[in-house]
Amino acid sequence: MNSKFDDKNIYNFWESNGYFNADVKSQKPTYSLLMPPPNLTGELHLGHAMQHSVLDAIARFKRLQGFNVLLLPGVDHAGIQFESTFDKKIAREKLSKQKLGRDKWLEEAWKFKDEVYKSVSHTWRFLGISADWSREVFTLDEGPRRAVYFQFKTFWDKGLIYKGPYIVQWCPKDNTAIENVELEYEERKEKLYFLKYGPLTLATARPETKFGDTAMAVNPNDKRYKDYVGREFEIETLAGKKKMQVIADSAVDPKFGTGVIKVTPGHDFTDYEIGKRHNLPIVTVVDKHGKLTEIAGKYAGMKVLEAREAMLSELKEKGILVKTEDYVHNVAVCERCKSVVEPLISEEWFVKVGDIAKEAIHVINADNIKFLPKNYKKILVEWLDSIHDWCISRSLWWGHRIPVWYPSAQDARSGKVANAKISLESPGKGWVQDEQVLDTWFSSGLWPMSTLGWPSGDKGAFDSDLAKFFPWDFEITAPEIKYLWIARMIMLSKYFVDDIPFKTMFFHGMLRDLEGRKFSKSLGNGIEPQYLIDNWGVDATRMALYTYAIPGRDGRVSRATLDERGKNFRNFGTKLRNVARYIIDLKQPATRDQRPVENGDDKKIIEDLEETVKKVTKNLESLELHLAVEEIYEFVWHKFADKYIESTKQRRADAQPTLEHVLKQVLILLHPFMPFLTEELYQKFEVKRESIMIEDWPITKI
C-alpha cells in the first residue's frame, strides 16, 4: 500500500486490487445492489450523495460478511431534462437545433454528456463508492439499446403498441408530449368568462379555444336544462354563426359555473372523453408552439394568452361575453421548464399496459418485494390499478430512436404505419426512420435486466450474470419516481423474465430546505455535496448523510444544520484517530516478560463491544443505518474512549491486547460508513490483512 494515506491513494489501492469487482464464478453467496442511474445533466446533488453512500455502506457491509457483492453503477440519458439543459447551453453559444441539424447536434450532445459524466464519475470516486466500474452502463449503450429494441419489438408483435391521435399534455417549450406524472400544478389567479351560447350561458376559463367547440354539454340529471338536451341551436361566434348541439354527459359538474360547458375535444382531457362518447369532431385551435391556428381567423398566430386578451373586446362588442369573475385554479406546468402545458391532439405511440399492470399487482401482493417504508406497497398497487396507456414517444433527439422504419419519406411524414418495419438498423435504401425517440423510462424500466446483459442473443456470459445477480437484493430511490420508475421496473421484469426486479426496495426521504421545499436549481436552494466534503471530509459527510437515511422520512436541512452534523462527525473521526494513536503509536511494551492480566474492565468492554456488534449488525440487516451509526458512535466515544481507555492508563501493558482487539473490531464495524479513515487506521496494525475491505465482519452470538 502507498505510504501516503490520503483518500485518493486509498481509493486507487482498493480499485487496483479489484476489491470492487464482483465475480461471476464465485462460490460465495451473492448480494447485488443496483445503483439508480443519476441523470447526466449536472453534478451529483446531496440526494445522490446520500443514496450512493447508503448503497456503498451496504455493499461494504455485505462484503465483510463474506458475500460476493455486485454494486452496479450507471448513468441515465434523461431525455427531456438532458435535452433542455443542453439546448440552453448551446443557446448561450448562439447555436440551436435548427442551425446544427440532427446529426451534428447529436455529436455535440455526446461530447457534452462526456463532460458531465467526468464530474459525476469524479464525485463517485471521491465519495468512496465501491462500485464495480468494469460493469458500468449508460442507458444509451449498445446493451440497453438492444434491450429497448427487444422490448419494442415484443410489444409490437403482441399488438400492444399502437400509434394514434391522442390528447396529450404538450409542452410548447420543450416541444414534446409529456406524461401526467411529469407535470406540476401552479395556483394561478385568472378569470372565469361567462359566454352566451344561443339560449344558454356557460362559464369557461379558456375563451380562446372557443373556435374548437363542437358541442355544449350539461349534466343529464340537471333539471334546469332537461328540455335543451338533444336540441341544436345557432350560436354567435367570432367566425360567424355556427350550429351546435346540446348533449348530456355525466362528466359535467352541475355546480360549476352555470352548469353548462362548451365541449372542446381538441384541447381538454375531459372534453376529449366527452367527445369520444358522443362522436364529436375534433378541431385543433392551438398548435404545438402554443399559437392559435388558422381556424382562429384574425387571431391566428397569436399565443394563447395574447389571443385571450385580444378577443375580449370583440366578445363584449358582440354581446357574447356576459360577465367575468375572478377565478383561482391550478394550472398544469411542465415539471422541467415550468411553462404552461397545452392539452392537444398529437400522433403518439402508446403501449397498452393494462394487463401488464394487473400482473404487476399480483407480484406486489404476493409480498416478495420488501418495501421500506411498507406503505409504498399500497401506494403502488393503487396507481397500477388505475393505470392508463403509456405514451412512449417523445419529440426529442436525445434518446432511443423509435425503431420503426417507413418505406418512403411520404409515409414517414404522414405517419402511415401499415407498411412500416420494426428494425434496429435501416432495412435498406429509401427507408426512413420515425423521427421521435422513446420515453426515457422505456429504457430505465428495463434497467434491472439490461444492466445484466438481457436479452442475450448469443447465450454468452450475460445469461450467467442474470442467473447470478437477478433479482437484485437491494434497490434504493427517491419516492418521487415511484411510478415513473419503480412501478415500471416491476411491470417489465414480471412481463419479460417473470420475476421481481428486486427483493428490497428502499424509498429514502427527500432532503429539503428548512421551509420544506425541494432543492431545485430554479430556487437556488441547493447544497452541493462538495461543500460538505471540503469542510468536513468525505467520511464525516457520509456519516452526516446516514443520519438522514431513514425510509420515508424527509429531512429538512440547511448549510448550518448539515455543518453541525458534519462538524460533529469530523470530531468523531478525530477522536477515533486519537484513540488509534494512543493504542498503537504510543504503545507501551510490557516491561516484564509477563502475560497480560485481564480484569473486570476488560471483560466489561468486551461485553459492551459484543452488544454493539449485535446491534449494529441488526441495524444494518434491517437497513436502519441511522441507528447503526448512533450505536457505534455511542460505543466508541462514550464507552470505549471516555471510560475504558481512561481506566487503562494505570495498567497499560495488561490492557494492550484488549485495546487492540476492540480497536480493530471497531474499525471493521465502522468501515461501511467511514471507509477511508478506517482503512488508514487499520494499516497501523502490525498483524493485519492487506486491506480492511477483506476483513471478516465480527461474528455475533445470538
Added chain:
RNA sequence: GGGUUCGUAGCUCAGCUGGUUAGAGCGUCUCGUUUACACCGAGAAGGUCAGAGGUUCGAGUCCUCUCGAACCCACCA
C-alpha cells in the same frame, strides 16, 4: 375531493413489534489545560412527548376526534 406522513429539550432530529427516572448532536451554564484527543474531559440546566378522550396492570409508542405542518394522487371546463 382521495391518500400518506409528521407535530418529542432553544435549534435539527432519534426513539424497532407499548414496559423501569424520555435520548443525541449543536447551543447555553459551571468546572478542568494529569503525556491519545480543547476538533477535549467532568458536570448542570432545559421537555405536562401538539391538545382531548379511549384501550391497557402500564402509552411518546395502539385507537378515535380536534388543531397545526408538509407531501402525493385526482379534478379544476
